[in-house]
Amino acid sequence: MKNDFYTVASYEYTAEARVMQGKFMSQGIEVFLKDQYTVDVDPFISNAIGGVKLQVHLQDKEAAIALYNEFREYEVDRKRNRIICPSCNEDKVLIAPPKKSFLYLLFPFIEPKRYLCNMCGEIFKPNKD
Ligand SMILES: [Zn+2]
Structure with a gap:
């Protein structure tokens, strides 16, 4: 299967990813949280699998990076x-x-x-x- 997503960032906890997801959504960029259910079920596995990934469509990559660099701490x-x-x-x-x-x-x-x-x-x- 073709990978049409770009991972903008990854987070140890779903809650952190959700904050950033909200900011992206408010700018009209669709965001997907990969592995959030795995992390929610077993938070101790988060580090091992690289955390919750904040992903966007490839066509939103440039906009997403700019937005992320603006909003991140x-x-x-x-x-x-x-x-x-x-x-x-x-x-x-x-x-x-x-x-x-x-x-x-x-x-x-x-x-x-x-x-x-x-x-x-x-x-x-x-x-x-
Ligand atoms: Zn420098």
Whole structure:
């Protein structure tokens, strides 16, 4: 079967996905939540299957990405100021995904937090303030 869907984001919990789904729907973009029933039945399996996927029709891909980048939450520091990318000075910064190493799976707490710039892709460590 042909895959006509694009996964915009994935969420650990259905509730989070539903918030974003509502925002997309209000902009007239049809959204599908993949695996939400699996996650709802067994929340502990969410990580293993990659969470609830927020999907759109392929023809809505560009609009959906733009919308998602507008609505998603970006990282802030302790004073609630947006984290600024040291490379491009944009304030659209996310937590970098963990390296999926064997050690990380056993001891996720030893992986230091790193940021990922959503604009230029720079990965950097938090400032020690
Ligand atoms: Zn950047």
